[in-house]
Amino acid sequence: MKELIDKLTTTNNLAPEELKKLIDNRNPELAEYLFAKARTVRIENYGYDVYIRGLIEFTNYCRNDCYYCGIRKSNVEAERYRLTKEEILECCAIGYDLGFRTFVLQGGEDGYYTDEKIVDIIRSIKRNYPDCAVTLSIGEKSYESYQAFFEAGAERYLLRHEGVNAEHYRKLHPPNLSIYKRKECLYNLKEIGYQVGCGIMVGSPYQTTDCIVEDLLFMKELNPHMIGIGPFIPHHKTPFADHAAGTLELTLFLLGIIRLMLPSVLLPATTALGTIHPQGRELGILAGANVVMPNLSPPSIREKYLLYDNKICTGDEAAECRSCLEKRMESIGYHVAVSRGDHKSFV
Ligand code: SAH
Numbered sequence: 001m002k003e004l005i006d007k008l009t010t011t012n013n014l015a016p017e018e019l020k021k022l023i024d025n026r027n028p029e030l031a032e033y034l035f036a037k038a039r040t041v042r043i044e045n046y047g048y049d050v051y052i053r054g055l056i057e058f059t060n061y062c063r064n065d066c067y068y069c070g071i072r073k074s075n076v077e078a079e080r081y082r083l084t085k086e087e088i089l090e091c092c093a094i095g096y097d098l099g100f101r102t103f104v105l106q107g108g109e110d111g112y113y114t115d116e117k118i119v120d121i122i123r124s125i126k127r128n129y130p131d132c133a134v135t136l137s138i139g140e141k142s143y144e145s146y147q148a149f150f151e152a153g154a155e156r157y158l159l160r161h162e163g164v165n166a167e168h169y170r171k172l173h174p175p176n177l178s179i180y181k182r183k184e185c186l187y188n189l190k191e192i193g194y195q196v197g198c199g200i201m202v203g204s205p206y207q208t209t210d211c212i213v214e215d216l217l218f219m220k221e222l223n224p225h226m227i228g229i230g231p232f233i234p235h236h237k238t239p240f241a242d243h244a245a246g247t248l249e250l251t252l253f254l255l256g257i258i259r260l261m262l263p264s265v266l267l268p269a270t271t272a273l274g275t276i277h278p279q280g281r282e283l284g285i286l287a288g289a290n291v292v293m294p295n296l297s298p299p300s301i302r303e304k305y306l307l308y309d310n311k312i313c314t315g316d317e318a319a320e321c322r323s324c325l326e327k328r329m330e331s332i333g334y335h336v337a338v339s340r341g342d343h344k345s346f347v
Contacts, residue, residue, distance in 0.1 A: 001021070001022060001025050001026075001030050002030070002033055004018050004021065004022045005022070005030070005033055005034050005037060005260070006037075008022075008037075008257065008260045008261065009037045009041070009260050012260065012261055012262070012263060013220065013261065014261075016213050016214075016217060019213045019216055019217075019257070020209050020210065020213050022257070023209050023212060023213070023250075023253070023254075023257075024209055026250075026253050031249070031252065031253055031256070034253065034256040034257070034260075034287075035252070035256050035286060035287045035288065037256070037260060038255070038256040038257075038259035038260055038287060038288030039286065039287075039288060041259055041260060041263045041288070042259055042288050042289075042290055044263070045263055045264045045290075045344060046264075046290045046344075048333060048334045048335055049290070049334070049335060049336075049337040049339075049341075050285060050290060050291065050292055050329045050334045050335065050336050050337065051102070051266065051290060051291045051292075051337055051339065051341025052099070052100060052102070052291070052292055052293070052294060052322075052325070052336055052337070052341070053100070053102045053103075053104045053135065053268075053291060053292075053293040053294075053341075054091070054092070054095035054098075054100035054102065054103050054104065054293075054294065054295075054296035054318070055104045055106060055293045055294065055295050055296060055297065056083070056088055056091045056092070056095075056103060056104065056105050056106065056296050056297055057106050057107060057295070057297040057301070057302075057305035058082070058083040058087075058088055058105055058106070058107050058113075058297075059081070059082045059083065059107035059108055059110040059112070059113065060078060060080055060081060060107065060108055060301075060304055060305050061080050061082065061107075061108050061110040061112065062107075062108025062109050062110060063108070063109050063110070063111060064108070064109050064139070064173075064174070064177065065174045066172065066173050066174070066177070067171075067172055067173065067174070067205075067238060067239045067240050068172060068201065068204060068205070068232060068234075068235070068238060068240050068308075069235070069238065069307050070235035070237060070238060070306045070307045070308055070309075071108050071305065071306070071307060072238060075235075075237045075238065077237050078237070078304070078306070079304050080304075081301050081304050082110070082112060082113075083297075083298075083301070085117075085120065085121050085124060087298065088105070088121055088125070089124060089125065089128065090298075091103075091296045091297065091298065091318075092125055092128065092129060092132075092296075093128075094296065094318050094319075095296045095318060096129055096132070098318060098319060098322045099322070099336070099338040100132070100296065100322075101131060101132045101133065101338060101339055101340045101341070102132060102133040102134075102135060102156075102340055102341060103125060103129075103132060103133070103134055103135070103296070104135040104136075104137055104158070104293060105121070105122075105134065105135070105136055105137065105138065106137035106138070106158075107137070107138050108139075109138065109139040109140070110138075113138075115141075115145050115148050115149075118136075118138070118145075118149060118152075119148055119149065119152040122134055122136075122149060122152040122153050122154050123152050123153060125153075126152070126153035131340070132340065133155050133156060133340045133341075133342065134153060134154045134155060134156070135154070135155075135156035135157065135158060136149060136154050136156070136157050136158070137157070137158040137159070139159065140159070140177075140181060140182065140185050141185070143188045143192075146185075146188055146189055146192055146194070147192055150192050150193060150194060154194070155194060155195060156194055156195040156196070156197070156225070156226070157189045157194045157195075157196055157197065158196075158197040158199075158226065158228060159182070159185055159186055159189065159196070159197070159198065160197075160198055160199040160200060160201075160228055161179065161182050161183065161186060161198045161199065161200065161215070161218065161222075162179075162182070162199075162200055162201065162204070163179070163200060163204065163207065163211060163215065164179060164183070164214050164215050164218040165179075165210070165211045165214050165215075166178075166179050166180075168204075168206055168207060168208075168211045169182075171205065171206045172204060172205070172206075186198055186222060186224070187222075190222070190224075195225035195226065195266075195342070195343050195346060196222075196224045196225055196226070197224055197225065197226030197227060197228055197266070198218070198219060198222055198224045198226075198227060198228075199226075199227050199228035199229050200212075200215050200229055201229070201230060201231065201232035201246060201272075202229055202230065202231050202232065202246040202247070202250050202251040202254055203231055203232045203244070203245060203246020203247055203250060203251075204232040204246065205232070205240050205243045207232075212254070216254075216257065216258070216261065219258065219261065219262065220261055220262070223262065224262075224265065225265065225266055225343035225345070225346070226265065226266040226267070226268075226291075226343070227258055227262070227265050227266075227267055228268055228270060229251060229254055229255065229258070229270070230246075230251065230270030230271070230272030230273050231245055231246030231247065231248065231250075231251050231272050231273060231275075231276050232245060232246040232272075232308075233245045233246070233272055233275060233276060233308035233309060233310070234308065234309060235306065235307065235308045235309050236309055245276060246276075247276075248273070248276055248277045248280055248283065251273055251276075251284070252283055252284065252287040253287075255267060255269075255284055255287040255288050255289050256287045256288050258288070259287075259288030259289075260288075264343065264344040264345070265343075266290065266291050266341070266343055267288060267289045267290055267291060268284075268289060268291035268292060268293050269281040269282075269283075269284025269285050269289040269291070269292055270284070270293065271293065271295070271311065271312060271313070272308065274312050275308070275310055275311055275312050279328075281325075281328065282328050282329075282331065282332050285329065285332060285334055286332060291341065292325055292329070292336075294313070294318070294321040294322060294325055295313055295316075295318065295321055296318045299315065299316065299317055302314040302315070302316075303315075322336075
């Protein structure tokens with residue numbers, strides 16, 4: 001199996017059956033071998049820097065009904081909220097002082113925020129913080145909307161593909177959502193000129209190794225600038241309440257593989273990873289990740305943006321999260337960078 005990891009390291013690629021074999025035959029020793037290679041590649045590309053992104057969860061209203069997500073439309077128990085432009089700018093002000101140079105606006109697909117409103121928010125952030133990057137994570141929109149946001153100054157977009165196998169995608173989403181639409185959005189975003197991020201939940205219900213292999217090959221094909229992967233974690237008010245969570249172990253193994261497949265990709269150790277294990281994010285960095293995305297949302301609304309159960313840091317102030325993460329990264333020999341943290345091809 002080590003030969004497969006060596007091959008992946010030198011060619012940044014494996015055939016589907018090789019990927020399947022590697023994943024299905026993984027064990028702790030092999031994982032250590034993989035992580036050592038992944039770290040080397042990561043350090044060649046980004047040194048010991050860890051890029052931070054300030055996550056602003058600005059609305060939990062959503063028109064969609066994804067079976068896994070705690071803020072799905074049908075969850076009538078979710079207490080809904082929206083942040084005003086002023087509240088969003090206040091998050092940025094706090095974040096800027098803490099050294100954040102990227103702000104990620106994430107939310108449900110909320111029709112209240114028309115294109116005009118989003119454009120106005122992006123422009124205001126860019127006017128106040130011209131040295132910062134704005135990332136959007138607000139779901140599927142038309143080409144024209146994506147174009148308008150880009151022209152307003154947004155330069156990155158996160159849209160996880162969730163599962164490229166059509167049958168698997170259908171098991172995770174209601175019939176009005178499709179992987180074809182999702183892929184079209186990702187290609188549109190790329191064409192417009194965004195730094196684009198796709199990704200999956202690891203261990204989502206009905207996900208097989210074959211699904212994962214297809215997802216990895218899709219990542220290779222799309223060649224995104226960012227890839228977000230974290231374990232699936234059930235939310236008690238969703239149809240998947242009784243499904244098992246994804247594992248730390250498989251998530252780390254996939255982070256290692258992705259680092260070797262796409263050496264310069266921006267790869268976060270996600271909050272979900274930190275939720276299923278107290279050292280999840282540190283272990284993610286040691287498996288090849290190079291980004292962390294602490295929360296900048298006001299503490300008053302944090303317990304309301306719950307995509308899954310037991311989310312960490314819901315009671316903390318932004319400053320606490322920032323210093324906690326800095327300590328965590330220092331403890332494993334890495335350093336939080338005060339920088340936009342662009343993909344290498346954009347610097
Ligand atoms: N509405 C935006 C933002 C979604 S939240 C969009 O559609 O892109 C960001 C990511 O959280 C999702 O893409 C999904 O992969 C992840 N997520 C949602 N529910 C989750 C759960 N129960 N466990 C783990 N991750 C989840």
